[in-house]
Amino acid sequence: MANYIQEIRALAGHKPILLNASGGILLNDQGQVLLNLRTDTHNWSLPGGYLEYGETFDAACIREYREDSGIDVALVAPIGLFDQGFTTYPNGDQAQVITRLYLVRAVGGQALQQATDETLDLQYFSFDDLPPLLNQQTADMLAAAQTYCQSHEH
Numbered sequence: 001m002a003n004y005i006q007e008i009r010a011l012a013g014h015k016p017i018l019l020n021a022s023g024g025i026l027l028n029d030q031g032q033v034l035l036n037l038r039t040d041t042h043n044w045s046l047p048g049g050y051l052e053y054g055e056t057f058d059a060a061c062i063r064e065y066r067e068d069s070g071i072d073v074a075l076v077a078p079i080g081l082f083d084q085g086f087t088t089y090p091n092g093d094q095a096q097v098i099t100r101l102y103l104v105r106a107v108g109g110q111a112l113q114q115a116t117d118e119t120l121d122l123q124y125f126s127f128d129d130l131p132p133l134l135n136q137q138t139a140d141m142l143a144a145a146q147t148y149c150q151s152h153e154h
Contacts, residue, residue: 022057022060033142
């Protein structure tokens with residue numbers, strides 16, 4: 001069901017819908033988090049995206065991370081479930097996005113070197129110096145990730 005969301009949108013129009021998503025927190029050696037500059041909204045978010053019909057949160061995180069960043073990741077630990085992701089997209093579509101967030105580690109692949117249909121740029125940012133974010137849910141996820149990472153340092 002590769003066009004699952006398009007099929008739902010064809011029926012629902014711009015009416016608000018619920019969507020499930022999965023995303024990851026990847027840190028560099030300086031403790032900075034990787035964000036992607038989105039092509040649709042031109043602001044920054046965590047690599048990740050919507051589950052396809054029948055897909056798990058785990059599998060979606062790995063697949064979407066690769067699509068958004070070019071990096072293959074392994075799941076390290078779940079950070080949380082975020083259910084207050086209210087977003088209005090540039091075309092007027094509205095969604096409440098329920099996102100499962102994971103700490104991930106790179107296991108292969110290579111960071112994108114050019115823009116794609118979903119990602120304009122990739123950069124690492126300090127948790128204390130973030131760029132304009134997609135929405136409040138993205139900010140909430142980054143705050144939770146910062147707290148999680150600080151409490152799990154050795």
